[in-house]
Amino acid sequence: MTQILTSAQMRAAETAAMAQGGMTGLTLMERAGQGVVAACHAHWPELATGKGRALILCGPGNNGGDGYVIARLLQDAGWQVEVLALPGTGAPDARGNEARWRALGPVQRLTAQALRNHPGADLHIDALFGIGLSRPLSGDLHDITTCLAQMNVPRLVAVDMPSGLSADSGAALGPVLPAALTVTFDSPKPGHYLADGPAHCGHLVVVDIGIGSFRPDETITLIDHLSPGIIAQLRKGPGHKYSHGHALVLGGGPGQGGAARLSARGALRIGAGAVTLGVPPAALAENAAQLNAVMLRTLADATALRELLQDRRISALCLGPGMGTDTREADLLAAALNGTPVVLDADALTLLAQSPALFAQLHDHCILTPHDGEFARLFPDLDTAAGSRIDRVRNAAQRTGCTLLLKGPDTVIADAAGRCFIHAASYARSAPWLATAGSGDVLAGIITGLLARGFAPLEAATTGAYLHTSCALAFGPGLIAEDLPDLLPQVLRALAV
Structure with missing residues (x-):
């Protein structure tokens, strides 16, 4: 059976991997970004040619840091990449990956109007909130998610969780970006399976980023087969x-x-x-x-x-x-x-x-x-x-x-x-x-x-x-x-x- 980690357990496993396993946050983000790109190519083999246009939506936290890695990897593979980002100071590792991307291309402020000014991308990456969303969306964030949900983009990839969903309950905390593909790391989260989660996650892929040995002992178990x-x-x-x-x-x-x-x-x-x-x-x-x-x-x-x-x-x-x-x-x-x-x-x-x-x-x-x-x-x-x-x-x-x-x-x-x-x-x-x-x-x-x-x-x-x-x-x-x-x-x- 498969272990499921809550958002707090996932963060604890990442912290333990960095403290005890000699990993860095930048290493984990790099592995996460590589996993997302590989999952996109596996799910849509026609995208592996690297001749498309990608729109990356980055939040201010670590999920946004993953998004900057994805932007860089796609551009290295020949994609035309544009990045729209929410303002915020962000975590140090996320800022580090943002700086690496800014050396390659610009970052525009993410607003509902900016989304409307960027139609027709072949691939959209939702790296806004991941497992970090814990309260209902309001104001500009509500408008942004509403706008993107209404755009009905054909290839929307959620990094960890579709924005607007709680990782722990699966409850919609506002308009939810309906992903065609959700790529999560190490373990599924409860919100992938509870409440509104399955209706918005599309195809779910779990990527190994090397922290499995640092999971807590007491986890939730997914019954996906019989022992x-x-x-x-x-x-x-x-x-x-x-x-x-x-x-x-x-x-x-x-x-x-x-x-x-x-x-x-x-x-x-x-x-x-x-x-x-x-x-x-x-x-x-x-x-x-x-x-x-x-x-x-x-x-x-x-x-x-x-x-x-x-x-x-x-x-x-x-x-x-x-x-x-x-x-x-x-x-x-x-x-x-x-x-x-x-x-x-x-x-x-x-x-x-x-x-x-x-x-x-x-x-x-x-x-x-x-x-x-x-x-x-x-x-x-x-x-x-x-x-x-x-x-x-x-x-x-x-x-x-x-x-x-x-x-x-x-x-x-x-x-x-x-x-x-x-x-x-x-x-x-x-x-x-x-x-x-x-x-x-x-x-x-x-x-x-x-x-x-x-x-x-x-x-x-x-x-x-x-x-x-x-x-x-x-x-x-x-x-x-x-x-x-x-x-x-x-x-x-x-x-x-």
């Missing part, structure tokens, strides 16, 4: 069905069982040896007509559930999808929070939000899988707090003592220890077809099945998120939730499980 250890754990060894876990999914009354059936099928397809759907007596016939391999059990009330949970073969629970939110269901949730690994989704999250007593029963074998609306109801103070999606999920996981998976195209997963993962259904893994009713119910079932098989909560959540999106990618347009469980065998075969 050999997880793949090995997905394989089934010898044994009988209960050797591979028994998942219990609780369903609702008549007419409410579709979501729970989707969860049950997800748990069964991911390899739980047995899956039982527990439903009120009145819903038994309806579910029996639609299920075969999934076993059925009537559960009239919480007392019946407590008796069933005496069966130690039941190794994981799933509560919420289509379950209902009345008193009976609240009692069932209270009975289910007995220490058995459990996934809480949908209606179970609604019950939690309504009951501090239930909230207090959460334990470290619980996985909560809210979407944004459910998260806001569960944690209204965190939902409106400053900070990124990562901050909110980490704080919620620490508050509850659970593993928490906040669903979306930019899924964030964290546990109570602060370990944090991003699974982004973007770039090569863009899967907009997952925005369909019931897909979250299947995800809850897949995670439950992994829990039943013995996966730790954080492993179950991260693996389930990856496999869920992989199923959508395997199907493509036209996907509906019922398709997802039946795509798991294809996805697992592709992983050589």
